[in-house]
Amino acid sequence: MEGYELPAEEKTMITHELLNQEYKPLRLDPRRSHMHELISTMLSHRTNHKDEEKAFYTMMERFGDWEGVMNAPFDDLAEAISTTRYPGQKVPQIQEALRIIKEERGEFSIDFLEDMPVEEALAWLTRLPGVGLKTATLVLLFNFKKPVLPVDTHVFRISQRVGLIGAKVTANKAHDILLGMLPKDALVLFNFHKHLLKHGQLICTWSYPRCEKCVLNGVCNYYNQVRAKGIDRAA
Numbered sequence: 001m002e003g004y005e006l007p008a009e010e011k012t013m014i015t016h017e018l019l020n021q022e023y024k025p026l027r028l029d030p031r032r033s034h035m036h037e038l039i040s041t042m043l044s045h046r047t048n049h050k051d052e053e054k055a056f057y058t059m060m061e062r063f064g065d066w067e068g069v070m071n072a073p074f075d076d077l078a079e080a081i082s083t084t085r086y087p088g089q090k091v092p093q094i095q096e097a098l099r100i101i102k103e104e105r106g107e108f109s110i111d112f113l114e115d116m117p118v119e120e121a122l123a124w125l126t127r128l129p130g131v132g133l134k135t136a137t138l139v140l141l142f143n144f145k146k147p148v149l150p151v152d153t154h155v156f157r158i159s160q161r162v163g164l165i166g167a168k169v170t171a172n173k174a175h176d177i178l179l180g181m182l183p184k185d186a187l188v189l190f191n192f193h194k195h196l197l198k199h200g201q202l203i204c205t206w207s208y209p210r211c212e213k214c215v216l217n218g219v220c221n222y223y224n225q226v227r228a229k230g231i232d233r234a235a
């Protein structure tokens with residue numbers, strides 16, 4: 001049996017191990033406060049990291065604190081976060097999310113998620129406007145070290161190309177499938193996510209994957225069934 005024909009569970013662990021060797025294991029230390037991570041991740045939708053950061057710091061500088069952001073006039077807040085894509089959609093989502101957090105918890109804090117079971121915490125976060133599974137899993141993994149897996153565009157694309165998930169699987173379903181094949185260990189899941197993200201930016205890019213340089217090519221469906229046969233070049 002060729003490497004790419006192995007069961008998806010085995011390929012998932014091989015992918016994790018090969019990328020761990022390639023990019024070296026990372027420590028899982030929260031990069032910013034819980035509220036900062038939540039709101040910044042909302043700002044990051046379809047926006048690069050630099051523009052998301054600019055929007056966050058402009059917003060905080062202009063409105064001072066969460067109370068100020070929550071009560072800011074629509075146009076002023078939209079202008080402050082205008083380096084992000086779709087600021088007009090993000091303004092009501094962020095302000096409503098802040099309102100819900102303040103109303104339900106009495107303060108602008110999501111620290112309570114620490115003690116909540118994973119499923120409950122996921123359900124609570126995804127009830128907030130503008131917070132989907134990707135944002136919720138990112139906050140819960142990066143900040144609370146809960147065993148969940150953010151499936152961003154890179155994780156999703158590489159998982160499909162390698163054949164860890166099927167071609168017709170949705171991103172939300174991919175979360176459950178990939179999670180089911182990985183250890184329920186936050187550090188493993190964090191490294192799996194971060195390494196696939198880096199690999200997607202450097203090697204397995206959307207437009208033209210650099211398969212010949214890729215450490216995953218021995219187990220990858222795309223490489224063995226498409227690239228090695230020259231099908232993509234012929235197209």
Ligand code: SF4
Binds near residue numbers: 158162209212215221
């Ligand atoms: S072999 Fe090619 S398609 Fe497969 S993961 Fe590597 S770069 Fe992506």
